[in-house]
Structures are given as C-alpha cells and as structure tokens.
Amino acid sequence: MNTRRIALIPAAGIGSRFGSELPKQYVQIGEKTVLQHTLDVFAANERIDHIAVVISPDDSYFDVLINLPHNGSVHRVGGSSRAQSVFNGVNELVDLGIATLSDSILVHDAARCCLPQTALNRLLDHTEHNYNGGILALPVADTLKQQNAHQHIARTVSRVGMWQAQTPQLFQAALLQRALANVNLNHITDEASAVEQLGISPMLVEGDSRNIKLTRADDAALVAFLLTQM
Ligand SMILES: Nc1ccn([C@@H]2O[C@H](COP(=O)(O)OP(=O)(O)OP(=O)(O)O)[C@@H](O)[C@H]2O)c(=O)n1
Numbered sequence: 693m694n695t696r697r698i699a700l701i702p703a704a705g706i707g708s709r710f711g712s713e714l715p716k717q718y719v720q721i722g723e724k725t726v727l728q729h730t731l732d733v734f735a736a737n738e739r740i741d742h743i744a745v746v747i748s749p750d751d752s753y754f755d756v757l758i759n760l761p762h763n764g765s766v767h768r769v770g771g772s773s774r775a776q777s778v779f780n781g782v783n784e785l786v787d788l789g790i791a792t793l794s795d796s797i798l799v800h801d802a803a804r805c806c807l808p809q810t811a812l813n814r815l816l817d818h819t820e821h822n823y824n825g826g827i828l829a830l831p832v833a834d835t836l837k838q839q840n841a842h843q844h845i846a847r848t849v850s851r852v853g854m855w856q857a858q859t860p861q862l863f864q865a866a867l868l869q870r871a872l873a874n875v876n877l878n879h880i881t882d883e884a885s886a887v888e889q890l891g892i893s894p895m896l897v898e899g900d901s902r903n904i905k906l907t908r909a910d911d912a913a914l915v916a917f918l919l920t921q922m
C-alpha cells in the first residue's frame with residue numbers, strides 16, 4: 693500500500709510564556725509570521741504529501757495572516773492542551789479521509805519554525821521502515837541538577853543516555869490514535885510519551901540545535917537570527 697507523509701502542526705496554543713498580544717505563532721519574525729515559516733519548511737519538502745494545521749475553534753488570525761500551502765488544510769479543532777489538539781487533529785484527518793490509518797503523521801510544533809531540511813530528511817530516512825515511529829531529539833549537553841523543595845540542589849542526575857525531545861515526532865496514524873486514546877491528554881507533553889505507555893520504544897533520531905521552540909520572549913532574537921541562516 694502507498695503510505696503518505698502528513699505533517700500535523702498544532703497551532704492552537706495561547707503562548708502564555710511568550711507573553712505577546714497575539715498568540716506567538718502569529719507574531720512576525722523577519723519576513724513572515726512564525727506559523728508561516730513553519731508551514732513553508734514542510735511545503736518546501738517534496739517528501740511531505742500534505743500539511744494539516746490545527747487551530748483554535750475561535751481563532752480570528754489564521755485567515756488574515758496565513759497563506760496555506762497548496763497541499764494544506766486547516767482544522768478548527770484545537771483543544772485545551774497540546775496533546776488534545778493533536779488527538780483532535782489526527783481524528784479529523786482520518787474521519788475526513790485526508791489520512792488513512794497507515795499514513796505517517798509528523799507532528800511538529802508551530803513554534804519550532806527553524807527546523808532545518810537536513811533534520812527533517814534525517815527523520816524521514818531513519819523511520820522509513822520502522823513501525824515504532826521516531827522523533828528528533830538531542831543528547832543532553834549540560835550537567836543535570838534535581839532540585840529540593842527550596843530550589844537548592846538535591847542531587848546531580850547522570851546525563852548519560854538522556855536526550856531532549858524535539859519535533860517532528862513521526863508515527864503511523866493508527867498508532868498515534870491508539871496511543872493518544874490511552875493517556876490523560878492533560879498530562880503528556882509529547883506524542884512519544886503516549887506511544888511509550890503502550891510498551892513501544894520509538895526511535896531517537898539526531899535532531900538539530902537550531903530546531904528550538906519559541907517559548908519565551910527572549911527566544912525571539914535567536915529565532916530571528918536562525919531564520920536568516922536557513
Ligand atoms: N492547547 C494547545 C496548546 C498548544 N498547542 C500548540 O503546541 C505547540 C507547542 O506548545 P507551546 O510551545 O507550549 O505553546 P503554547 O501552549 O501556546 O505556549 P504556553 O505553554 O507558553 O502557553 C505550539 O505550536 C502550540 O500552538 C496547541 O495546538 N494546543
């Protein structure tokens with residue numbers, strides 16, 4: 693069977709930590725909004741068949757600020773958490789027949805707008821024949837400290853074998869649906885952790901330090917610089 697690769701971009705957050713007037717995905721950095729940069733990364737990759745964006749049901753910015761790629765669709769089914777938005781999105785893609793259960797879904801944060809094509813292609817290459825799926829991630833580079841109740845150091849945690857998860861996170865639609873249906877969507881922070889709870893070990897594929905998530909206001913300067921290098 694011919695399986696397709698579908699990017700699913702959750703973009704229904706409010707960006708509370710970023711603290712701008714507009715949700716951060718609609719803030720302009722350089723020439724374009726953050727979400728537009730992200731969509732354009734996937735639109736520029738011929739291995740991606742479709743790009744689906746999940747926005748909030750009451751979003752009033754998307755239609756005004758975003759040019760949807762020719763192979764894109766928008767879904768006003770965002771939920772109260774990132775995982776709920778992803779779950780609603782994949783369910784709608786399957787219900788509408790945009791995705792089949794055997795298609796690969798690449799979930800990618802709208803807020804990671806500096807994803808290099810090299811990293812995206814590495815994930816696609818490594819997961820091509822892997823039914824457990826896989827994610828981009830980077831080995832932890834700093835020394836890790838666990839805090840006590842007074843925010844002093846309780847202990848140093850070994851960083852050996854520890855990775856920081858990035859996105860995209862790629863799974864077959866059927867696996868993603870099964871995994872997300874099985875967890876509390878308010879408690880998980882990425883798709884892989886839901887898949888792990890099924891006893892499945894997704895692959896760790898080396899990510900890229902440029903693939904940062906725009907989270908706080910002071911990330912914007914670095915994102916602006918990285919976008920000039922792409
Ligand atoms: N209910 C939610 C919450 C988040 N997201 C999306 O998930 C991605 C990663 O989330 P995050 O960076 O935490 O964004 P926000 O939730 O908007 O930020 P904050 O946690 O600071 O409020 C973002 O693209 C965001 O728009 C979403 O689709 N639905």
Ligand SMILES: C[C@](O)(CO)[C@H](O)COP(=O)(O)O
Pocket residue numbers: 774801856857858859881882883905
């Ligand atoms: C999915 C993620 O980007 C992997 O690092 C991250 O967990 C999202 O976290 P957030 O709290 O929703 O920003």
